[in-house]
Amino acid sequence: MTEQPDIRSKRLEPDEIAANFSDLHPALSRSEALIEADRCYFCFDAPCTDACPTGIDIPAFIQKIRSDNIKGSARTILSENIMGGMCSRVCPTEVLCEEACVRNTHEEKPVEIGLLQRYATDPLIETGQQLFARAAPTGKRVAVVGGGPAGLSCAHRLATLGHDVVIFNRDEKVGGLNEYGIAAYKTVNDFAQNEADYILAIGGIEVRNNCALGADVSLTDLRNEYDAVFLGIGLGRSNDLGIDGEDKDGVVNATDYIAELRQAGDLSELPVGRTVVVIGGGMTAIDIAVQSRHLGAEQVHMVYRRGPENMSASAFEQALAQTSGVTIHHRAPPKRILGDEHVTGVEFDADSGKFVLYADVVFKAIGQHLNGIEGPATENGRIVIDGWHRTSLDRVWAGGDCVIDGDDLTVTAVQHGKLAAIDIDRHLGEQ
Amino acid sequence: MADLKSTFLGIESPNPFWLASAPPTDKAYNVNRAFEAGWGGVVWKTLGEEGPPIVNVSGPRYSALHSNERRVIGFNNIELITDRPLQTNLDEIRQIKRDWPDRAVVVSVMLPMNEEAWAKHLPMIEDTGADGLELNFGCPHGMSERGMGAAVGQVPEYIQMATEWAKSAAKIPVIVKLTPNVASILPPAKAAQAGGADAVSLINTVNSIMRVNYDTLTMYPTTGGMGTHGGYCGEAVKPIALNMVAEIARTRETSALPISGIGGITNWRDAVDFLALGASNVQICTAAMVYGFKIIDDLADGLSTFLDDKDMALDELIGKAVPSVTDWQHLNLNYVEKAVIDQDLCIKCGRCHVVCEDTSHQAITHTVDGERRFEVIDDECVGCNLCVSVCPVDSCITMKQVSDDNDAALAWTDHPNNPMRNTESE
Numbered sequence: 001m002t003e004q005p006d007i008r009s010k011r012l013e014p015d016e017i018a019a020n021f022s023d024l025h026p027a028l029s030r031s032e033a034l035i036e037a038d039r040c041y042f043c044f045d046a047p048c049t050d051a052c053p054t055g056i057d058i059p060a061f062i063q064k065i066r067s068d069n070i071k072g073s074a075r076t077i078l079s080e081n082i083m084g085g086m087c088s089r090v091c092p093t094e095v096l097c098e099e100a101c102v103r104n105t106h107e108e109k110p111v112e113i114g115l116l117q118r119y120a121t122d123p124l125i126e127t128g129q130q131l132f133a134r135a136a137p138t139g140k141r142v143a144v145v146g147g148g149p150a151g152l153s154c155a156h157r158l159a160t161l162g163h164d165v166v167i168f169n170r171d172e173k174v175g176g177l178n179e180y181g182i183a184a185y186k187t188v189n190d191f192a193q194n195e196a197d198y199i200l201a202i203g204g205i206e207v208r209n210n211c212a213l214g215a216d217v218s219l220t221d222l223r224n225e226y227d228a229v230f231l232g233i234g235l236g237r238s239n240d241l242g243i244d245g246e247d248k249d250g251v252v253n254a255t256d257y258i259a260e261l262r263q264a265g266d267l268s269e270l271p272v273g274r275t276v277v278v279i280g281g282g283m284t285a286i287d288i289a290v291q292s293r294h295l296g297a298e299q300v301h302m303v304y305r306r307g308p309e310n311m312s313a314s315a316f317e318q319a320l321a322q323t324s325g326v327t328i329h330h331r332a333p334p335k336r337i338l339g340d341e342h343v344t345g346v347e348f349d350a351d352s353g354k355f356v357l358y359a360d361v362v363f364k365a366i367g368q369h370l371n372g373i374e375g376p377a378t379e380n381g382r383i384v385i386d387g388w389h390r391t392s393l394d395r396v397w398a399g400g401d402c403v404i405d406g407d408d409l410t411v412t413a414v415q416h417g418k419l420a421a422i423d424i425d426r427h428l429g430e431q
Numbered sequence: 432m433a434d435l436k437s438t439f440l441g442i443e444s445p446n447p448f449w450l451a452s453a454p455p456t457d458k459a460y461n462v463n464r465a466f467e468a469g470w471g472g473v474v475w476k477t478l479g480e481e482g483p484p485i486v487n488v489s490g491p492r493y494s495a496l497h498s499n500e501r502r503v504i505g506f507n508n509i510e511l512i513t514d515r516p517l518q519t520n521l522d523e524i525r526q527i528k529r530d531w532p533d534r535a536v537v538v539s540v541m542l543p544m545n546e547e548a549w550a551k552h553l554p555m556i557e558d559t560g561a562d563g564l565e566l567n568f569g570c571p572h573g574m575s576e577r578g579m580g581a582a583v584g585q586v587p588e589y590i591q592m593a594t595e596w597a598k599s600a601a602k603i604p605v606i607v608k609l610t611p612n613v614a615s616i617l618p619p620a621k622a623a624q625a626g627g628a629d630a631v632s633l634i635n636t637v638n639s640i641m642r643v644n645y646d647t648l649t650m651y652p653t654t655g656g657m658g659t660h661g662g663y664c665g666e667a668v669k670p671i672a673l674n675m676v677a678e679i680a681r682t683r684e685t686s687a688l689p690i691s692g693i694g695g696i697t698n699w700r701d702a703v704d705f706l707a708l709g710a711s712n713v714q715i716c717t718a719a720m721v722y723g724f725k726i727i728d729d730l731a732d733g734l735s736t737f738l739d740d741k742d743m744a745l746d747e748l749i750g751k752a753v754p755s756v757t758d759w760q761h762l763n764l765n766y767v768e769k770a771v772i773d774q775d776l777c778i779k780c781g782r783c784h785v786v787c788e789d790t791s792h793q794a795i796t797h798t799v800d801g802e803r804r805f806e807v808i809d810d811e812c813v814g815c816n817l818c819v820s821v822c823p824v825d826s827c828i829t830m831k832q833v834s835d836d837n838d839a840a841l842a843w844t845d846h847p848n849n850p851m852r853n854t855e856s857e
Contacts, residue, residue, distance in 0.1 A: 034499040041823050044781025044797065066499060105778040106824065 005250055005342050005360040006274035011296025017267050020294035024185045024320075025089070025115060033119040037066040040111045043102055048113060051100035054081035054415045058097055062116055073120035075131045080418075082156045083149055085125050085195050086178050087411045088118035089186050092283075092314045096411070125191070125198050134204055135162035140428045143168060143226040145213050148176020149410045150232030150400025152199050153417030154424075159204040161425045166226070167205060170212035174200070176234060177401075178410060180259040183287040184267075185294070219375050223395060227431070228424045231383065231391070231398035232417060236371025241279065241364055245337030254278065254288040254365035261291060270295060273360030277346050278302045278326075279334050280365030281311040283408070286318065288363045289326040300326045301357050303348060305333040312408075337362065370402055379404055389420035397424055433738035435731055435745055437471060439712045440604035440629050440689060442562040444471035444535040446731050447745065448702070451693055451714035452476050452539035452565060452608070455724075457513055459523035463530075468724035469731060472535025474632075474714060477512035477567045478520055478556065479541055480548050485514040490654035493720075494641040496667060503721045505667035507639050509659060511573045512541050517555075525559040536560075537606065540597075541567040541579050544589060549596040563603050566593060566628075568619075569610040569635025571662045581635070584610035587622035594626025606691060609633040609675075611668075616675040620685045631679065632691035632714060634672040636662025665717040669695030673708055680709025680753045697726075699733025706745075707752035760843040767834035768814035770794075770807045776827040779803050783818035783828060791817050809833075 012020070028036060040062040048058040056077050064073035077084035091097075093114040101110030124131065140163045144151045147169030155165040173179050178192040200207065211217055213233060222229045238253040240246060250273070264270055272295040278285050281304030289302045302321060304311060307330050311318060321328060332350035337343055345358045369381045376391035376398065377384045383391055383398045385405075391398050399416025401408055406416070437447035449472035450456050450465055457476040465473060479485060487510055496505035513520060528536045538561045542548040556564065567574075568584030575582040583589045590607065597605050607623035609616060611634040623631050638660050644651040650658040672694025679685045692710025696702055697718040705713050718726055738745060772783065772795075784795040784805050794811035795818060796804060807818075814830060822828045845853050 031501070038499045041778075041780040041782060043779075044785035045803075046781075047779070047803075102778040102780045106776075 005344070007250070007271050007360050009269050009271050011272050011274075012268065014266075014268050017295065021185050021188070021267060021291075023188050024183075025118075027122060028112070028115050028119045033065055033116060034068075036112050036116055037062050039103065040066070041102060047100035047102060048097040048111075051096045052081075053096070053409065053411045054087075054418065056080045056084065056117075058113055061120055062111070062113070065116055065120055070120055070123060071129075071131070074124050077117055077121055078124075078131060081411065081414050082153055082199055082418075083178075083195060083410060083414045084117055085121040085198075086149070086187065086192065087414065088114045088121060089191070090178075090182050091409070091411050092316065094316045095314050125194050128198060128201060130201060132160050132202060134160055134202060137164070137204075138162040138428065140164070140227045140431075141166070141225075142228045142230065142424060142428075143222040144230045144232065145217075145219075145222070146176065146232035146234060146400070146402075147171065147174030147196075147207065147209070148232055148234055148400060149178060149413035150234075150402075150417040150420075151176070151230065152196060153414040154230045154232060154397075154399065154421045155205050155417075156199045156202055157418050157421035158424060159202045161421070163204070163227075163425070163428065165205045167207045168211045168213065168217055168222075169207060169209045170233075170236075172209055174207055174209070176232075180262055181255060181284070182262075182410075183258070183291055184262055185291075213373070214371075219373070219393075219396070223393070227395070227428055229396045230417070230420050230424065231373075231376070231396065231402060232400040232413070233371070233373070234401045235368035235382075237369050238364060239367045239369055241334055241337075241366065243334055243336050245339065245343070246364075248337055248339050248343045249341055250339070250343035250360065251337055251362045251364065254280070254284050254363040255368065257363065258284070258288060258291070261295075267295065272297050275299045275357075275359055276301070276361050276363065277357050277359040278363045278365055279346070280304065280363075280367070281306065281313060282365065282367065283313050283317060285363075285365035286313045286321050286326075288365055289321050290324045292361075292363075293324045293326055301329060301359075302326050303329040303332050303334065303346070303357070305331065307331055368401075373402075382406065388423035389416055390423065395427070432732075432735045433743075433745065435471075435735055435738075437712050437745065439535070439691065440563060440606070442472070442535045442537070442604065443533070444712075445469075445533060446471035446727075446734075447706070447712035448472075448727060448730050449474055449535060449537070449691070449712060449714045450719060451716040452567065453716040453720070454510065455716060455719050458515065458520075459527055462523075462527050462536075465719075465724050465727075466527075466531045466534050469727045470534070470724065471712075472537065472562075474565050475520065475524055475536065475538045475561070477539040477541045477570070478517060478552075479512050480543065480552055481517045484516055485511050487511055487514050488654045491652035494652050494661070496641060496665075503665060503717075505639075505641075505663055506665035506717045506721070507641050507661040507663045508636070509572050509661040512539075512567070512570070517552075521555060521559050524556075524561055528560040528562075535562050537563040537565050539565045539567050539608070541570070541574060542593075544578060544583065544593065546596045549593070550600045553597060553600040557601055557603055561603065563606060563629075564597060564601055565606040565608050565632060566597055567608050567635075568593070569608045569633075571610060571612050571636055571638045572660060581610040581612055584608075584619060584635070585613055587618045590619055590622040591626035594623050594628050598627040604629040606630045606632050608635055608693075610635045611671055611675060611694075612638050616678050617682055617685065620679045620682075620688065624685060624688050628688070630689035630691060630711075632693055633675055633679075634668065634694045636664045637668055637671065639663030664695065665721070666695045666697050666701075669701060669704070673704055676705060676710050677708040677753065677756045680750060681756050686753075696730075699730050699737060702730060702734055703737060703748065706748045707750070708756070709750045709753045711749055763840040763842060764846060765834060765838050765841045766832070768830040768832050769809050769812045770814065770816075770818050770828050771831045772805055772807055772818075772828050773826070774804070774806075776824050777805060778824055778827075779805065780823060781805060782821050782823065786817055786821050791815060 400413035435446040570580035574580040692705030
């Protein structure tokens with residue numbers, strides 16, 4: 001156990017890395033989109049729409065693609081989900097709209113709703129053409145804390161309704177997990193920033209980056225200075241394993257490494273372990289495992305304490321990991337981290353008995369928790385809200401991953417921001 | 432494999448599939464390729480009178496109605512009759528007939544409305560050894576402005592007159608090709624028959640404008656900024672053609688008139704449609720212009736296999752469905768069908784529900800006991816077949832007879848609500 005850890009950059013040639021991090025699902029061409037749109041049956045009271053957390057009228061937007069009315073199609077999408085572009089890339093459509101598609105009944109090949117949504121929305125983000133205009137100014141000011149999907153969605157809807165918004169964002173850039181968390185091959189060509197720029201271009205939204213709640217601004221001040229406050233602060237902290245040796249070098253939070261990866265100018269410069277062990281069974285675990293392989297890690301093990309049926313990563317994501325060369329182990333809780341100063345391996349206490357996996361790097365990806373907040377009531381580490389996203393505090397709303405029914409999906413966060421904005425608007429109108 | 436050998440007006444061909452008079456049959460090169468591919472016969476692209484050749488536009492002559500996957504559903508053209516010298520065509524026809532003695536070579540002809548023109552040109556064509564003549568009274572564009580084509584075909588007296596001239600000038604069979612751009616196909620068919628036509632062929636193309644250009648907001652396509660209506664053909668026109676064929680086949684005065692069926696035939700089933708509704712052979716152009724001559728393989732193989740499966744000879748198929756075509760007033764109003772939805776096949780798209788709810792009889796549920804479920808409400812269903820037509824799943828919705836075959840039939844002609852009903856029995 002005295003070997004030096006094998007961690008280095010440039011494990012692959014730049015063109016291999018470029019290929020590994022290219023678009024996971026390439027965009028549809030016009031003719032592909034027209035043919036795919038023709039497959040939509042234009043269902044009555046469509047099950048796909050019911051399955052969409054933001055309730056996009058999917059048959060309607062597909063019908064508009066079919067008739068070559070791309071702008072109208074985008075309007076249908078964005079009026080319910082201003083992040084329709086990102087959601088078309090990152091939504092687990094296989095368990096949402098596409099799972100509900102009636103075509104699954106006889107042919108197990110749903111309409112490619114995600115790719116069609118991307119086809120309809122990409123041109124707008126590229127050209128920057130705005131489809132929505134702001135209503136007359138109301139003179140009301142709303143503080144939105146957090147520049148992630150929930151915050152941007154809320155801010156956009158409020159700005160559209162005529163309110164002035166200030167976004168207090170902890171990071172250097174807006175976008176939240178779209179910018180810092182999602183796997184790079186799902187959002188190529190800086191799409192997250194381009195989409196955020198598009199959303200902000202509606203006007204009436206001031207962004208204050210590097211401004212964290214608690215450290216740089218207090219909730220009390222915001223409540224005093226603004227007519228309403230929306231909290232879309234996500235889950236700031238990664239969960240610990242709570243086992244011996246967790247503090248050794250080379251044991252890293254997956255989210256930290258992914259954030260570094262997403263901001264890296266040259267992916268081939270990132271240090272990568274030869275053998276990587278990922279602990280966890282969710283999307284983040286899949287993302288770090290697959291991206292480690294794509295950066296050139298020779299062996300990547302993803303170890304989950306329960307069975308495949310309990311994994312929050314979808315079947316598609318699990319398959320993606322496996323075809324990327326990730327070995328998935330089930331029902332194996334970690335027992336302790338091995339090594340002196342630097343990690344050398346992990347011992348697991350599996351149902352079938354103990355075993356050890358050698359590791360140059362260990363990634364922790366077992367979820368995150370709320371970065372302690374003073375004020376609103378919480379439960380199980382998340383903010384308690386009602387049906388309209390009101391917290392226990394007067395004039396404070398919340399949504400996204402930080403609330404009690406957050407499910408760690410971009411699309412859900414967008415819906416939360418939208419619903420809260422609608423309720424805030426209603427509230428401000430009654431004042 | 433069932434023998435597809437066909438005899439039409441004594442003209443023999445190895446199968447009943449002829450290429451219609453059109454660009455595919457304009458010259459020996461194309462016709463040779465067609466015969467090599469296996470086509471039974473051709474109707475040579477229309478010849479005009481001797482003299483300076485016809486001039487075509489050099490802009491777009493064709494345009495198409497596409498599906499989203501760019502399948503050609505309908506097609507339109509503004510091409511005129513052959514623009515090659517008459518003698519060139521005659522020489523090539525002679526050579527083709529010599530090289531392909533077992534194939535049918537019929538020559539389409541369009542001449543001015545004077546008898547001398549017919550008396551002069553028809554013997555020249557006959558001299559090539561061609562098997563028959565087809566009088567083009569159908570082209571709806573260009574030539575009709577010069578008093579030929581559809582300008583003749585829309586006036587029964589002219590049809591009869593020109594047919595008589597043709598019959599007195601020609602010894603080989605004369606087929607009269609009819610235009611669908613008329614209120615009823617029967618007067619033109621009767622006129623052809625009265626003029627002595629040996630057969631009719633139909634339909635020629637339908638007057639049409641394909642669409643506008645969404646950028647320029649002019650019609651599409653144009654020649655130097657201006658456009659004109661063309662002749663519409665392809666799959667989209669088949670039902671129009673079938674009706675006209677059946678009208679002639681089921682009308683007593685014209686029922687003996689042999690018919691060469693034309694209009695949107697793309698595969699063997701389309702051919703079965705025409706043959707069963709009274710055509711003795713079929714002619715095809717658009718499908719060949721969209722896919723090439725190779726489609727003859729599916730046409731011939733499909734028809735032969737179908738006849739095998741039905742244990743039927745080609746001749747037995749011809750006209751088989753004609754007795755099932757009648758006037759609305761003779762339909763049995765006591766016959767009742769209701770739609771039935773097979774719940775095992777239903778994919779729950781709800782299309783049947785929404786179209787019935789929005790546009791018809793509110794006879795299909797969307798929810799049963801709180802579940803998404805589409806069932807026919809028998810009391811409301813009038814048996815209209817709309818749900819069957821829109822259902823995306825084959826055989827999921829079917830029509831089931833609920834009336835008793837033993838019940839007396841009641842047609843409109845005898846219906847109590849009909850003030851003009853037959854009263855003899857009362």
